[in-house]
Amino acid sequence: MRLVFATIFIGILSIMAYCSYASAATPAYDSPQFQDGKFRNAKALREYSLGEMARLWWKAMFDKPAGTVPTGTVPVRQLTQAELLAAPDNTLYRLGHSTMLIKLGGAFYLTDPVFSERASPVQWAGPARFHAPPIAIDALPPIKAVILSHDHYDHLDHAAIMALAAKTEHFLTPLGVGERLVDWGVERAKVRQFDWWQGTEIEGVRFVATPAQHFSGRSLRDRDSTLWASWVILHEDLRLFFSGDTGYFKGFKEIGAKYGPFDLAMVETGAYDKMWPDVHMQPEETLQAFLDLDARWLLPVHNGTFDLAMHRWQEPLERISELAAGRGVALTTPEMGEALDLRRPHAGRAWWRGAD
Template sequence: MTPFPTPGISWSDHSGSPQFRAGRFRNAREQQPVARTESGLKLGWDFLFNKPATTTPDGPLPLHRLTRAELDATPAPSLYRLGHSSVLIRLRSGWWLTDPVFSLRASPVQFAGPKRFHPVPITAAELPPLAGIVLSHDHYDHLDKATITELAPKTGVFLTPLGVGDRLIDWGVPRAQVRQLDWWEEAEVDGVRLIATPAQHFSGRTLSDSNRTLWASWVIDEGDLRLFFSGDTGYHDGFAEIGRRLGPFDLTMMETGAYSDNWPFVHMHPRETVQAHLDLGGRWLLPIHNGTFDLAMHPWDDPFEQVLAYAAPHDIEVTTPVFGDRLDLTAPHPGERWWRTVGTSTAETAGDRR
């Protein structure tokens, strides 16, 4: 985390949350492994100076550039993956967007930090009015101040975990547009039921504000269509509880990327992504949190190959649309294995890394 000073945010009182203890939010399972200092230093050194060339693509990624006219003609329900964890969803109530990051870099500054592999398929200015934006937590690859402030005038409501909404209000988003939820709390917006559900992660944007805000996954329920958005999370037994209480799901949008043996508590390996999808009672699986930013040491296309390999024995339907391609949520399709067209693919060696 880059050590930038924390602005003087006026934090709401979230002390009544079961997740808030001793001034910080906590996971349901607190046995988070603590890496030894020398291991952490080595990891940081390797990340800065010993990254394999395979963590970034060696050619341009295929992309479908969207237009406002195309979106205006899009029937509901439809979905467009815009990049990383940014997913644009057309429901009967209008357009919804998850974790929008449209800036060049996932970073507090735009001269350094993880840089996009591809442009956003459509600019924030070209987007139609949004019924709402759903945010999972406050890390820079999920919460981008420039994008939020540009989209705020055309967004009906921001649904956030506790504390994340305080950041938005500090940035100038009107308080009336922000709804902050704890785990298992819900809101109804224009006939869409949105439930904040547990995740296993952490939060913070500086060295001094760790876990001052909550993290969450989300259920988006329109009655005859039920979606799950994982945000960032390690594998945890809460997936099964979410499945029992709120599943099954027509489609799960599941974190599949930026994993490592060094941080299993906060990010899932693809085999865990598949297990979580099964726990949730998901039908189609859309792997997200991949293909846009260089955030780990694994090959950039490894998440796609790995999740397909682990899903196959369970006959799980996996969809991998090109960024900007439409997915019809009434009849999803497998999409394309588009990453195999970008330079040297890891498809032939994926099995060796399981």
């Protein structure tokens, strides 16, 4: 019975978070993206009625197709702190979903850290992990900076932030997301917030918050009270792009023109559906975004860890693999916890095929 009530709660929360109803008071921000008390996309998203969202929720909760969760074991390469400290610079480890651990200039940087069992406002219900993280937070080396793309539960994990707060020097966020961290108890001096096209440099690594097409919110009344962003990461002659969550939009070409060519683009490929085309990309759009960015290697992220849509869990990786092969795109699909040399990436293997 508790699971039934939890399911209903999560569904109602999702409906209300996505619809444009009255929001709680939001601080005013001096930003072109902030209008009438909310952050906006360059192109307005389609608004859904409560009835449409209720039907979507019902389908997601009670009419999901088979195969959205693996029946086998997702391969994970366990990591140790000693191994990470001994790793060469310019190494990336995918820890799950959109969580990447990147070593640059002898320091470690972490994107959208989610380590909790569920991507949910409660830990007794909601989307559960397919696999454990390759390393626990307390085993991580000191983190130079955490880079956040937006405030949704599968990208901003309260428990992870609290566990990381003492061992992290800086938290880099879009506007408003940093205020959440401060409210949670993170020292304000550690938090830096940015509008699109703004950034900072930390010990020779440059970070720029770049546009994305998405939305935000963690409760019934805070829709779009914080900004969402993608990120450009520059170190020496290495150029990386991290998409966060986004629908396909013309901003990819602008980002590519300003900061490309990229050595590696980490682009979302998962949790998509034709019912919400504005805020997540189909694999064909992921490929086009990669081409717009003018990148050498594509790392598809936002897949393989949580059940957040109606497609089979392996489908995003299968589809992007086929599309990349057809266009001659260099695709890398490292296992969770597998080291990836950012200067000489390898293709990886189709690890998802053994975990049906």
